Amino acid sequence: MPLDRRLNAFRDDLADKALDGLVNAARFVEGGPARVGLPVVGLRAKPDAAAGIDTELLLGEAVTVFDRAGGWAWVKAGSDGYVGYLPETALSVDAPAPTHHVIVPRTFVYPGADLRFPVAATLSMGSRIAVTGEAETRGTRYFLLADGRAVVANHCLPLGIYATDDFVAIASRFLETPYLWGGRSGFGIDCSGLVQLALQMTGRTAPRDSDMQAAGLGAEIAREELRRGDLVFWKGHAGIMADEHTLLHANGHTMTVALEGFEAAVERIGWLYQYPTGYRRPVL
Known part of the structure; x- marks a missing residue:
């Protein structure tokens, strides 16, 4: 079976040293550590801003860097x-190790500990920050970051x-x-x-794409x-049962995260993605 390029770093000229003996490449490297230094950034299959994104990485998340060329990092x-x-x-290769993560869908970063300051950045749930101190202004508690900026403390843990x-x-x-x-992201x-x-955000791990999730996330169950x-999985789609009769899913029909009657969703989705291919229960 060929290795999945989404989960294995290999090219003709370069590959992850962990794949030595499994793939052919001109050279193998271990890669070096870095962290995401922007609120959110798209990860692409090609070093081309016109290429669609496969996924996104959030502030403070760790990566292993195998190559840097032409303004892009692999x-x-x-x-x-x-x-x-x-x-x-x-x-960022010298960012301090994160200590906290954002637990609300979105939050603001301020130049200092005051909500009246102009917003310096906006962070998504799951972003990781390095807290170096605390401050309080007019009854609102803030976490202070290494660069002097601040976030609302009760938006983080x-x-x-x-x-x-x-x-x-x-x-x-x-x-x-x-x-x-x-x-x-949020x-x-x-x-x-x-x-x-x-x-x-509940401490559980999950693969990124729907086919990966359908193949092995949790335990298979019957409809x-x-x-x-x-x-619930379709070919190219996934949803969460909000209750026995309601599906919660990000979808291209409403172009939002929405609630939809499960049976109605099955019929509506069927014309494009056929009928569900499987049902799984995450390990809770």
């Missing part, structure tokens, strides 16, 4: 192993601590978020990105067993 994401290209300017273990509740917080092919998200991010928190 990387492997630490969170899910996805391989692709992102602009070199999106990377220490890494490894999660607001809830209910990933359906997390996914529901993205209702009406715009659909974005390859999206994985600014725009796709079907499998919603599944992955919601699970990650008659569907309940809240189960996953």
Whole structure:
């Protein structure tokens, strides 16, 4: 079986040293560590800004860098192993190790500890930040970052601590978020990105794409067993059961994250993606 290029870093001229003996390449390298230094950045299959994004990486997430050329970096994401290209300017090699993560769909970064300051950046749920101190202004508590900027403290928790273990509740917080092919943030998200991010924000791991999730995420179940928190897969699509009769999914029909009657969704989706290919229950 050929190796999946989405999860294995190999080209004719260069490959991950871990693949030595498995693929042919002119040379093999171990790669070096870096972190994402922008709020969100697209990861592409080619070093070309005109190429569509496969997925997105968020501020503070770790990557392994195998190559830098022409303003692009070829990387492997630490969170899910996805391989692709992102602009070199999106990377930081000397950023302090993150201590906290953002637990709300979106939050603002301010130049200092005051919500009246002009917004300096906007972060998505799942972003990772390095907190160096705290401050309070007019009763609002802020976390201070290494560069002196600030975020609202109750929008964040220490890494490894999660607001809830209910990933359906997390996914529901993205209702009406715009659909974005390859999206994985509070600014725009796709079907499998919603599944992955919601699970990650409860401390669980999940593959990135719907075919990967359908192949091995959790345990396979029968349609008659569907309940809240189960996953439904089509060829090229994934959704979360909000309850026994309702599907929660990021979809190209409404172009949002939306709730839809499950049986109605099956009929509507059927003309394009056929009928569901499988049902799975995440390990909770």
